[in-house]
Amino acid sequence: MNRKRTIWLVACLILTVAVLYFSMCNRKKEVITAVLPPLHLQGGSVMSFGEMTCKIWDNDTEDGDTVKVFLDGALIKDTIELLSQPLELHLGKLSKGKHLFVVAAISEGMSAPATASIGLNNGKDVREFIMNATRDTAASWTIIIQ
Numbered sequence: 001m002n003r004k005r006t007i008w009l010v011a012c013l014i015l016t017v018a019v020l021y022f023s024m025c026n027r028k029k030e031v032i033t034a035v036l037p038p039l040h041l042q043g044g045s046v047m048s049f050g051e052m053t054c055k056i057w058d059n060d061t062e063d064g065d066t067v068k069v070f071l072d073g074a075l076i077k078d079t080i081e082l083l084s085q086p087l088e089l090h091l092g093k094l095s096k097g098k099h100l101f102v103v104a105a106i107s108e109g110m111s112a113p114a115t116a117s118i119g120l121n122n123g124k125d126v127r128e129f130i131m132n133a134t135r136d137t138a139a140s141w142t143i144i145i146q
Contacts, residue, residue: 044142050122064109
């Protein structure tokens with residue numbers, strides 16, 4: 001009798017943890033997607049699998065642009081002031097397939113749009129490009145990992 005009761009309690013505990021985990025995952029996605037304005041796809045890059053880093057900077061006049069960066073709907077960095085000195089973000093090893101990198105403008109500085117220079121590096125491939133985001137439309141870039 002005790003063995004059956006122990007098995008039943010463990011099964012209920014596992015089920016409760018699974019329900020809580022999935023409800024938290026879904027809630028997180030809803031909050032993050034609600035923050036993003038409409039997206040404007042501005043390009044894409046194909047890269048090899050590896051440890052990915054991203055540099056973000058203002059390669060023109062520093063005019064007060066401030067942005068948020070997302071990867072696959074998850075907030076990577078909040079409130080980045082774009083400066084001429086690059087800020088390096090560690091993205092980790094991205095799984096093979098398609099990923100969506102998003103830059104959302106918080107402030108467009110003295111002259112619109114918020115222009116972010118992006119450098120992606122995985123130790124093998126380096127890709128640099130420019131993304132233009134406004135407060136009404138976020139800039140997006142497709143990253144395909146092979």
